[in-house]
Amino acid sequence: MQGLAAGYGKKRVLHGLDMDLNQGEILLVLGHNGAGKTTLLQTMFGLLRPMAGSIAFEGREIGGRTPAANVRDGIAFVPQGHGIFRSLTVRTNLELGAFAERDAARMPERLEAVFELFPILKERAQQIGGTMSGGQQQMLAIGMALMHGPRVLILDEPSIGLAPNLVERVMQSIRTVNERFGTTILMVEQNVKLSLPIASRAVVVKTGAVVYEGDPAPLTDHVRLMQLF
Numbered sequence: 001m002q003g004l005a006a007g008y009g010k011k012r013v014l015h016g017l018d019m020d021l022n023q024g025e026i027l028l029v030l031g032h033n034g035a036g037k038t039t040l041l042q043t044m045f046g047l048l049r050p051m052a053g054s055i056a057f058e059g060r061e062i063g064g065r066t067p068a069a070n071v072r073d074g075i076a077f078v079p080q081g082h083g084i085f086r087s088l089t090v091r092t093n094l095e096l097g098a099f100a101e102r103d104a105a106r107m108p109e110r111l112e113a114v115f116e117l118f119p120i121l122k123e124r125a126q127q128i129g130g131t132m133s134g135g136q137q138q139m140l141a142i143g144m145a146l147m148h149g150p151r152v153l154i155l156d157e158p159s160i161g162l163a164p165n166l167v168e169r170v171m172q173s174i175r176t177v178n179e180r181f182g183t184t185i186l187m188v189e190q191n192v193k194l195s196l197p198i199a200s201r202a203v204v205v206k207t208g209a210v211v212y213e214g215d216p217a218p219l220t221d222h223v224r225l226m227q228l229f
């Protein structure tokens with residue numbers, strides 16, 4: 001992303017933001033409430049149109065492209081608050097996650113890979129999604145996104161509303177997705193303590209611009225992090 005500006009109506013939230021996402025990494029995006037993190041993810045995924053600047057993916061400009069085109073090109077987005085179909089079964093949710101996969105023959109292997117990663121989803125395949133616990137719904141949301149074999153997975157606060165032990169479990173799953181499938185991950189997260197250990201790099205966003213980009217290790221120093229917030 002280069003010089004990215006975005007917002008709502010006349011209100012600008014991102015002010016010329018520059019940021020790289022490298023193949024194979026887990027990039028953690030931190031920042032205060034209202035800094036523009038969700039706006040950034042939504043603009044990347046095509047839910048918001050950039051007002052200025054560029055978003056390039058594998059050398060091609062994708063700014064302003066539709067979410068459907070992004071999904072077909074291997075970019076998946078798990079929105080804040082799970083984003084599952086609450087009244088449908090776990091299995092149907094996963095099958096719908098593969099809507100962009102043109103090759104139906106790949107469905108069984110993808111389903112098996114997701115079940116191996118999250119065995120609870122296999123055990124509960126016939127359960128109605130909305131009756132699963134918060135953590136299980138988050139795993140289902142990630143599982144849905146994996147059903148079309150994305151190369152890039154964008155996650156908006158996957159820990160929200162989860163008890164600390166579940167946050168740890170979800171973070172480990174995200175690391176496993178990255179290691180096992182080689183998926184590049186861009187994650188916004190408020191839980192700094194549990195997300196920093198899995199990050200390859202970190203970015204701190206302040207009022208719509210990047211104020212830190214690099215090694216996550218210095219950010220484990222609470223004082224240093226607070227200076228950036």
Ligand SMILES: Nc1ncnc2c1ncn2[C@@H]1O[C@H](COP(=O)(O)OP(=O)(O)OP(=O)(O)O)[C@@H](O)[C@H]1O
Pocket residue numbers: 008011013031032033034035036037038039040
């Ligand atoms: N649909 C909208 N219409 C108008 N303003 C919005 C809309 N969504 C977000 N905003 C504003 O844009 C700014 C950035 O919001 P955004 O959700 O991107 O922040 P964030 O960094 O993700 O915050 P948080 O950590 O609290 O989720 C805020 O001032 C917010 O009020």
